[in-house]
Amino acid sequence: MFKRKLIIIVTFIQSCSQQITETDHLFMNHFVEEVGLVLDDSTSNEFIYSQYFRDGNEEFLISLNPITHSIDKYSIADGTLSKRIKFPTEGPEGINSVMQGFTYASQDSIFIFLKGSLRGSIIINEKGEFVKRLNPSVDKTAHFGLVNHVSTSGNPTRLIGNRLHFMQYPLFDVHNPSNINSNYPLALEYDLQKDEILYDSLLTFPESYRDKIWPVYDLVFSREIISDSIYIISWPLLDSLKWIDKKNRITKNILAKSQYFSGEQIPFSIPPNQEEENKMVLGKFRYKQILFDPYRKLYYRIIMHPLKETENKTFIPNIDEQKFSILVLDENFKFKKEVIFPSNTYSPFNIFIGKSGVILMKNNYFDEDVNEDELVLHVFNLEK
Amino acid sequence: MHSYSCKESYQNKASRLKQLQKKIETKETKLLFINLDGCPSSATIYQDFAKDFLDSGAVVLVSKNSKKANAFLDLSHPNVFYDRKNISSELKLANDLPTVYQINADNTIDSLIVGF
Numbered sequence: 128m129f130k131r132k133l134i135i136i137v138t139f140i141q142s143c144s145q146q147i148t149e150t151d152h153l154f155m156n157h158f159v160e161e162v163g164l165v166l167d168d169s170t171s172n173e174f175i176y177s178q179y180f181r182d183g184n185e186e187f188l189i190s191l192n193p194i195t196h197s198i199d200k201y202s203i204a205d206g207t208l209s210k211r212i213k214f215p216t217e218g219p220e221g222i223n224s225v226m227q228g229f230t231y232a233s234q235d236s237i238f239i240f241l242k243g244s245l246r247g248s249i250i251i252n253e254k255g256e257f258v259k260r261l262n263p264s265v266d267k268t269a270h271f272g273l274v275n276h277v278s279t280s281g282n283p284t285r286l287i288g289n290r291l292h293f294m295q296y297p298l299f300d301v302h303n304p305s306n307i308n309s310n311y312p313l314a315l316e317y318d319l320q321k322d323e324i325l326y327d328s329l330l331t332f333p334e335s336y337r338d339k340i341w342p343v344y345d346l347v348f349s350r351e352i353i354s355d356s357i358y359i360i361s362w363p364l365l366d367s368l369k370w371i372d373k374k375n376r377i378t379k380n381i382l383a384k385s386q387y388f389s390g391e392q393i394p395f396s397i398p399p400n401q402e403e404e405n406k407m408v409l410g411k412f413r414y415k416q417i418l419f420d421p422y423r424k425l426y427y428r429i430i431m432h433p434l435k436e437t438e439n440k441t442f443i444p445n446i447d448e449q450k451f452s453i454l455v456l457d458e459n460f461k462f463k464k465e466v467i468f469p470s471n472t473y474s475p476f477n478i479f480i481g482k483s484g485v486i487l488m489k490n491n492y493f494d495e496d497v498n499e500d501e502l503v504l505h506v507f508n509l510e511k
Numbered sequence: 512m513h514s515y516s517c518k519e520s521y522q523n524k525a526s527r528l529k530q531l532q533k534k535i536e537t538k539e540t541k542l543l544f545i546n547l548d549g550c551p552s553s554a555t556i557y558q559d560f561a562k563d564f565l566d567s568g569a570v571v572l573v574s575k576n577s578k579k580a581n582a583f584l585d586l587s588h589p590n591v592f593y594d595r596k597n598i599s600s601e602l603k604l605a606n607d608l609p610t611v612y613q614i615n616a617d618n619t620i621d622s623l624i625v626g627f
Contacts (some may be wrong), residue, residue, distance in 0.1 A: 171576045
């Protein structure tokens with residue numbers, strides 16, 4: 128009798144843990160390959176500012192190296208550094224202040240951005256030669272203050288035709304509810320021929336955000352640019368994606384909801400302190416990056432899962448402790464699957480799409496086994 | 512430069528600083544803590560400040576990445592201490608912004624958060 132009870136208990140424990148274990152390991156069913164990028168003594172494995180680039184049949188992972196002041200091009204095929212493009216940091220052609228991101232548009236146009244400003248940023252070519260310093264004028268009919276350009280992996284600045292498409296972080300008090308309104312333009316375009324910056328009035332804070340107080344991290348969206356007119360926005364707190372057709376001035380909401388969480392969120396009633404903000408963003412689910420996979424015609428939406436313990440934790444670095452899932456949608460935004468990835472393993476910030484699938488970096492802050500002389504990439508095919 | 516200073520007599524902070532002094536084996540009473548893994552700009556903005564600080568005290572660099580830390584300050588310098596395990600944050604001494612502590616003879620602590 129005792130034996131049977133024990134078997135029942137053991138079976139029960141097994142079935143509980145099996146459910147969790149199975150979910151945690153299903154992602155490996157989609158594993159395609161591992162690529163190791165070889166890093167020299169002057170290259171940190173963080174790759175904070177990085178970008179995927181395809182040149183014919185060759186694929187590259189490109190990174191801004193703040194130690195060597197260079198743009199480093201790594202071949203995804205064999206992991207070697209195929210080119211280090213040094214840029215000047217002094218003199219009239221140099222970039223001598225804090226850098227914040229880059230855009231590798233082509234061999235002739237590599238943009239290196241200054242922190243918080245397009246003005247003063249430079250363009251170089253693949254030989255490292257200075258091409259141009261950006262000195263745009265801003266649309267004088269609008270009065271929105273300084274243009275605080277930001278380019279991140281989740282919302283990269285992109286060159287389409289002659290225009291740089293980019294976002295800005297607001298410089299006003301984000302905990303003043305009246306600032307979270309429908310007027311402030313979050314997206315801009317820089318016409319390189321006219322040297323002029325134009326505001327995009329279609330991309331402002333979403334309706335459910337307005338006149339409320341949110342953690343500052345929830346005011347940062349991810350954008351995937353499909354064409355010079357169409358783009359898709361993922362807001363951290365919205366179950367739906369915003370689909371925007373700029374030329375025709377059409378905005379649509381498309382449901383792209385996690386199967387594990389609901390989008391109901393409660394704003395703060397008074398401005399929070401940093402501890403309260405961290406607790407809210409780490410303790411609840413959040414949508415992050417939106418990506419389009421042109422090879423498989425799929426959309427991916429990243430979802431960060433809550434931490435159980437948030438005491439004394441801060442958004443950075445503890446976001447790396449969170450599990451995340453990738454919601455997979457077909458080209459008509461129909462749900463296909465949602466795959467959970469483990470905590471403490473991959474970077475939740477740098478996710479790219481290559482020919483073989485979704486590329487994740489194994490440089491998680493909490494992974495004690497990371498080798499600083501190599502950046503390991505794991506590629507997953509989420510189509511099958 | 513934005514900064515503020517306050518006199519603190521909390522036994523708690525003094526004992527945590529002493530604990531850290533013991534761990535990194537320094538007798539310096541003026542300590543600067545810089546977390547290089549917080550804001551990506553820190554590695555550029557505070558480099559000159561940290562180099563100058565070495566003339567008067569010790570610098571504790573918090574980072575998971577030794578190459579980044581070594582590019583920021585020479586880790587072989589006798590007054591540079593590399594805190595890869597983030598002990599400084601566990602002891603609540605390192606903040607998002609660089610922080611200077613002065614341990615006074617009467618065991619009180621002066622602290623200064625530095626921001627440019």
